[in-house]
Amino acid sequence: xxxxxxxxxxxxxxxxxxxxxxLLRELGxxxxxxxxxxxxxxxxLQAGGFQLLVTDWNMPGMTGIDxxxxxxxxxxLARLPVLMVTAEQKKEQIIEAAKAGVNGYIVKPFTAQTxxxxxxxxxxxxxxxx
Amino acid sequence: xxxxxxxxxxxxxxxxxxxxxQIESGNxxxxxxxxxxxxxxxxNSLFQELGRLTREFHEALNAFRFDSxxxxxLTETDFPDARERLKYVITMTAQSADRTLTAVEESMPLCxxxxxxxxxxxxxxxxxxxxxxxxDEFRILVPRLxxxxxxxxxxxxxxxxxxxxxxxxxxxxxxxxxxxRRVINLVDDVEENLVELIRISGQNxxxxxKSEKPESAPSGxxxxxxxxxxxxxxTVSGQDxxxxxxxxxxx
Numbered sequence: 001x002x003x004x005x006x007x008x009x010x011x012x013x014x015x016x017x018x019x020x021x022x023l024l025r026e027l028g029x030x031x032x033x034x035x036x037x038x039x040x041x042x043x044x045l046q047a048g049g050f051q052l053l054v055t056d057w058n059m060p061g062m063t064g065i066d067x068x069x070x071x072x073x074x075x076x077l078a079r080l081p082v083l084m085v086t087a088e089q090k091k092e093q094i095i096e097a098a099k100a101g102v103n104g105y106i107v108k109p110f111t112a113q114t115x116x117x118x119x120x121x122x123x124x125x126x127x128x129x130x
Numbered sequence: 131x132x133x134x135x136x137x138x139x140x141x142x143x144x145x146x147x148x149x150x151x152q153i154e155s156g157n158x159x160x161x162x163x164x165x166x167x168x169x170x171x172x173x174n175s176l177f178q179e180l181g182r183l184t185r186e187f188h189e190a191l192n193a194f195r196f197d198s199x200x201x202x203x204l205t206e207t208d209f210p211d212a213r214e215r216l217k218y219v220i221t222m223t224a225q226s227a228d229r230t231l232t233a234v235e236e237s238m239p240l241c242x243x244x245x246x247x248x249x250x251x252x253x254x255x256x257x258x259x260x261x262x263x264x265x266d267e268f269r270i271l272v273p274r275l276x277x278x279x280x281x282x283x284x285x286x287x288x289x290x291x292x293x294x295x296x297x298x299x300x301x302x303x304x305x306x307x308x309x310x311r312r313v314i315n316l317v318d319d320v321e322e323n324l325v326e327l328i329r330i331s332g333q334n335x336x337x338x339x340k341s342e343k344p345e346s347a348p349s350g351x352x353x354x355x356x357x358x359x360x361x362x363x364x365t366v367s368g369q370d371x372x373x374x375x376x377x378x379x380x381x
Contacts, residue, residue, distance in 0.1 A: 013304035022297050058308055058353035065351065087305055087356035089365040094372055096351045098379050107372050108356065109301045112294055114369055 001123045003028040005051035010034070010041040010067065011085075012059040016108075020054060020085065023112050027119065038062025042070055045077055052122070057086035057093070065097060072101045081122045085110065141171055211361050212313045218358045219306040226302035233292040233299070240285045247278050308355040 007024060009032055011017045017034045024032055033050075035041035037059040045053065053071065057064040064084060071077045083104040084097055097105055103125075104118040145168050152161040254271050257263050263271065357365040366372050 011304065013307055015300050016304040019297055019301055023294075026294065056304075058355055063353055065353075087308060088353055089357055089372065090354060091364060091366060091375060093351055093354075094366065094375050095379065098376055098381060105372050105376060107366070107369055108305060109298070110369065112298065 001120070001127075002051075004031055005029065006031045006033065006049050007052045007054060008033050008035060008041060008044060008050045010037065010053065010055040010059070010064065012036050012056065016056065016085075020115070023115050024054075026112065027116055038064065038067030038070065041067055045071065045080065046074065048076075050080065052119070053080055053082045054085055055082065057084060057088040057097075065093075065100060068097065068100045068102055081126065083118055083122060085115075142168070145171070208316050211358075212316050214361045215309045215313055215358050218361075219309050222302045222306050226299045229299035230296050233295040237289055237292045240289055244282060244285060247281070251275060251278055305356045309358065312355055 007029055009017050009020050009024075011020070011034075014036075017036075021032050021034065024030075033044065035044055038055075039061040041053075041055070042062070044050070053067075055064040055067055062070075064086060068082050068084070071080055071082060081103045082101070083106065084102050085106045085108065087108040088094075089107045094105055103122045106114055106118055145164055149161055149164040149168070152164060251271075251274065254263070254267075254274075258268065258271065354362070366375060
């Protein structure tokens with residue numbers, strides 16, 4: 001797996017962005033950027049260059065589920081892998097995210113191991129599909 | 131002028147004219163009686179006004195109760211829920227603090243040990259480079275160096291693990307933040323309702339201005355924040371259940 005891929009971390013809590021950023025760094029991913037909600041994330045994604053989106057769900061402005069839908073609706077971004085890292089854990093929410101085309105779903109609080117597994121799985125599938 | 135106040139005014143006028151006449155003709159006793167009557171009349175109208183206000187207030191309160199969340203919030207679910215949520219915040223922050231402190235307490239002795247060993251061996255090594263070490267001393271130094279490398283290469287992953295534990299323990303800030311936001315929203319709602327109550331009871335003393343809350347764009351499904359044990363239902367119990375659910379959906 002290419003560790004130089006550019007990853008966008010979207011969460012309204014800066015502490016959580018830092019946690020994810022540090023965990024990704026531990027996993028060897030150093031090329032990360034941050035946004036605090038969907039509204040600021042979408043133009044960054046549209047500007048191009050990102051190979052993975054890690055997003056929270058519950059954010060003021062544009063939520064993560066709306067961001068996911070916007071990404072899937074954008075022909076240029078439609079195939080971008082999206083990993084949701086969220087405290088939202090109602091079954092209908094997980095189903096909603098799956099329907100919207102999420103690639104992985106991690107519930108908070110999570111472990112470094114879970115993050116690694118889900119990212120590995122996403123890229124294994126992408127590689128297998130190629 | 132209402133019929134009620136017209137009757138009152140006529141009453142006052144009649145008695146006032148009669149009072150003037152009685153005073154002019156020097157009839158003190160009759161004048162005193164009329165004054166008493168006038169005072170009584172005044173008291174009656176005050177009581178009537180007070181009664182009217184009380185009735186209006188009562189009606190306003192009743193009307194208010196129908197469309198208000200206050201009664202429900204205070205007595206039924208929202209406040210007890212909020213209390214449980216805040217208690218959960220205390221639990222989570224305590225857990226995070228404990229995790230952090232435990233990791234620090236485990237790491238400190240490792241650092242102390244490593245520091246002491248390093249300083250000791252550094253001294254020996256410096257003596258060795260200055261050719262001050264005897265052959266016997268050198269023979270003792272070699273296995274100690276080996277043991278030291280062994281310990282450090284074990285301790286460093288432990289330290290990294292502890293640092294990661296400290297890192298992960300900070301996730302409480304996001305989770306408790308979301309929970310506290312929900313409680314703040316409840317407090318805002320109750321405040322708004324209380325202001326409305328005061329406005330109604332204060333006979334429009336306060337200007338009727340409803341602060342428009344910015345509504346987040348609906349996405350069909352609402353974010354509900356971190357589930358709080360004993361308060362939220364219909365949630366999965368953890369990552370394993372999420373994985374099971376998703377794999378049942380063909381993921």
